[in-house]
Amino acid sequence: MAEEKHDSFPAPGTFVIGMVFFTLFVLFYFLNWKWLSMIWIVG
Amino acid sequence: MKKEEDRISGWQIFYDDLSLLFLLGMVIPAVIYLLWGVMEYANAPTAVIAP
Amino acid sequence: MTNAAEFRTCPITGKKVFKTTQNLMWINAVTAVVFILIGGIMALLVALTRWPAVHLLPADLFYRFLTAHGLNMLIFWIVFFEIAGLYFGSSVLLNVRLATPKLAWLAYLLMLVGAVMVDIMVFTGRADVMFTSYVPLMAHPLYYLGIILFAVGALIGCGIFFATWAIARAEKTYEGSVPLVTFGLTAAAIIAVFTLSAGAIIYIPTFLWSLGIIKNLDAAMYRLIFWGLGHSSQQINVTAMVSIWYLLGALTVGAKPVNEKICRTAFVLYILFINLASEHHLLTDPTLSSAHKIANTSYFMYLAVLASMIHALAIPMALEVAQRKNGYTKGLFEWFTKAPWGQPGFPALIFSLFIFGFIGGITGVAYGTEQLAIKSHNTWAMTGHFHGTVVGGTTLAFMGLTYYVIPLIFRRELIGKKLATIQPYIFGIGIVLMSLGMGAAGTLGSPRRHWDVTFAVSIIPFSFDPTVILFTTVAAIGAMLAVTGGAIYVLVSVLSVFFGRKMAANEAKII
Numbered sequence: 001m002a003e004e005k006h007d008s009f010p011a012p013g014t015f016v017i018g019m020v021f022f023t024l025f026v027l028f029y030f031l032n033w034k035w036l037s038m039i040w041i042v043g
Numbered sequence: 044m045k046k047e048e049d050r051i052s053g054w055q056i057f058y059d060d061l062s063l064l065f066l067l068g069m070v071i072p073a074v075i076y077l078l079w080g081v082m083e084y085a086n087a088p089t090a091v092i093a094p
Numbered sequence: 095m096t097n098a099a100e101f102r103t104c105p106i107t108g109k110k111v112f113k114t115t116q117n118l119m120w121i122n123a124v125t126a127v128v129f130i131l132i133g134g135i136m137a138l139l140v141a142l143t144r145w146p147a148v149h150l151l152p153a154d155l156f157y158r159f160l161t162a163h164g165l166n167m168l169i170f171w172i173v174f175f176e177i178a179g180l181y182f183g184s185s186v187l188l189n190v191r192l193a194t195p196k197l198a199w200l201a202y203l204l205m206l207v208g209a210v211m212v213d214i215m216v217f218t219g220r221a222d223v224m225f226t227s228y229v230p231l232m233a234h235p236l237y238y239l240g241i242i243l244f245a246v247g248a249l250i251g252c253g254i255f256f257a258t259w260a261i262a263r264a265e266k267t268y269e270g271s272v273p274l275v276t277f278g279l280t281a282a283a284i285i286a287v288f289t290l291s292a293g294a295i296i297y298i299p300t301f302l303w304s305l306g307i308i309k310n311l312d313a314a315m316y317r318l319i320f321w322g323l324g325h326s327s328q329q330i331n332v333t334a335m336v337s338i339w340y341l342l343g344a345l346t347v348g349a350k351p352v353n354e355k356i357c358r359t360a361f362v363l364y365i366l367f368i369n370l371a372s373e374h375h376l377l378t379d380p381t382l383s384s385a386h387k388i389a390n391t392s393y394f395m396y397l398a399v400l401a402s403m404i405h406a407l408a409i410p411m412a413l414e415v416a417q418r419k420n421g422y423t424k425g426l427f428e429w430f431t432k433a434p435w436g437q438p439g440f441p442a443l444i445f446s447l448f449i450f451g452f453i454g455g456i457t458g459v460a461y462g463t464e465q466l467a468i469k470s471h472n473t474w475a476m477t478g479h480f481h482g483t484v485v486g487g488t489t490l491a492f493m494g495l496t497y498y499v500i501p502l503i504f505r506r507e508l509i510g511k512k513l514a515t516i517q518p519y520i521f522g523i524g525i526v527l528m529s530l531g532m533g534a535a536g537t538l539g540s541p542r543r544h545w546d547v548t549f550a551v552s553i554i555p556f557s558f559d560p561t562v563i564l565f566t567t568v569a570a571i572g573a574m575l576a577v578t579g580g581a582i583y584v585l586v587s588v589l590s591v592f593f594g595r596k597m598a599a600n601e602a603k604i605i
Binding site: 054055057058059061064065067068069071072073075076077079080081083084087 | 256259260271272277280281284285287288291292312314315318319322326355358359362365366367369370372373376381382383386389390394
């Protein structure tokens with residue numbers, strides 16, 4: 001299968017979408033850990 | 044250059060081998076999820092209800 | 095009787111479409127739509143019951159119709175459609191006749207008889223056991239037998255896919271490796287064999303237990319093996335959906351993956367590791383060690399999550415590169431804004447991708463973490479997650495593909511093209527509202543599989559924070575939109591398949 005060769009990153013828009021996705025992922029993980037810590041006191 | 048195009052990479056041979064992919068796709072979850080889980084349940088002590 | 099070698103040549107792709115393949119795709123896809131109609135009516139009734147302002151059904155019918163909704167959607171609609179997809183991915187894409195068409199018809203009959211048996215048992219009140227049918231809840235023996243027959247039929251369908259692959263290889267009807275879409279469907283078929291084998295291991299003893307032949311079934315062991323069927327069947331859906339994404343990308347904007355090696359690697363990671371995610375259903379179960387839980391859901395499963403990340407980036411990247419080649423190079427997002435939003439396939443693809451990734455994927459990976467599971471288990475947040483994945487993701491992708499299969503394979507012009515174009519928007523927005531509403535209400539503690547979250551007739555009164563009712567209402571409104579979108583899909587599909595203008599053999603029109 002012939003593959004595309006690019007001089008610069010070929011999909012800058014997708015990169016931005018990817019970063020938004022990653023940020024939301026981190027935020028969701030953080031929130032869920034925070035909420036868990038609020039209802040399950042350890043120690 | 045012609046030699047490089049003709050050479051099929053090991054990864055492509057692996058990905059094209061349906062039987063091997065099938066075998067691994069069966070064995071890995073069967074062992075790590077099913078078999079291991081069954082062993083844990085089988086070895087769990089039975090609860091005794093106090094009189 | 096159709097000659098097994100009779101075929102026509104697709105005027106657009108040049109592929110051979112054998113009459114036997116076309117007929118089998120037709121019957122499986124049409125049957126799929128019948129079951130989404132049943133499941134959709136159940137969805138409407140269940141949503142109108144969970145909506146506190148309406149609270150339509152009495153308790154017994156709520157749980158009955160919820161069982162019916164789960165089975166008809168998660169199993170019957172999706173698997174019939176996937177079998178049609180497997181025949182397409184093997185026979186059409188590899189340019190070869192389908193192996194053993196007679197066996198394929200037997201497979202279809204087994205699936206149909208099994209599904210009808212299950213539905214009759216559920217609707218006559220002899221299987222109020224929910225989709226999971228956890229022991230010690232016992233259904234009528236014919237319920238279990240129906241599922242076994244359906245699974246055997248689906249397994250035969252997978253076998254026919256592999257056999258067709260083998261014939262194509264032997265007769266050299268394709269060069270090099272199989273196309274990426276076929277490779278993705280191969281991954282789905284391999285996962286399906288594991289799934290259905292786990293199903294046989296658990297449903298045969300459960301069937302015997304319902305007959306009184308086996309006296310006891312361990313509830314914990316049942317859960318372990320059931321989810322080898324239950325969640326793995328969802329992984330078939332994920333893998334098939336991703337394959338369809340690549341296909342829709344190619345059909346709508348001529349997208350090709352930037353690096354196909356990486357995409358194939360991602361499918362191989364699915365084959366090897368995605369079934370280990372089944373463990374996340376057992377994270378709050380006692381007895382199983384943390385080692386088993388963490389190894390399955392936090393180590394090996396993450397390799398499958400890596401694969402999903404690869405696909406989640408590879409497909410938009412392929413779309414962007416194709417669109418930039420098509421001349422849309424202004425700024426960061428002209429490729430996106432000037433895409434064919436007026437055709438049904440592209441919005442279906444984008445909604446499917448974003449809903450699956452942002453809503454279904456993020457929540458799934460987070461809730462599948464061993465420690466976080468306790469907070470979300472048995473809440474409506476779980477329901478929000480899997481409606482994001484299997485409804486917003488898989489079902490919407492299949493809907494989008496249907497609008498291409500009807501003209502390309504069944505050679506009928508679409509009736510209601512405008513409806514077909516707005517349908518993905520209505521359905522997609524509905525699912526977004528519904529999933530987010532469910533997730534928010536569930537995070538605040540609202541339970542899943544519960545008839546009345548106002549606890550109006552409970553012996554022990556309880557009331558949630560009013561925001562739970564607000565989010566529940568948002569979810570219900572989203573459900574109404576989604577049901578409308580689903581109804582439009584059924585209408586357009588049925589009208590087009592049966593009454594659409596028959597296209598000429600050389601008519602090279604897609605939509």
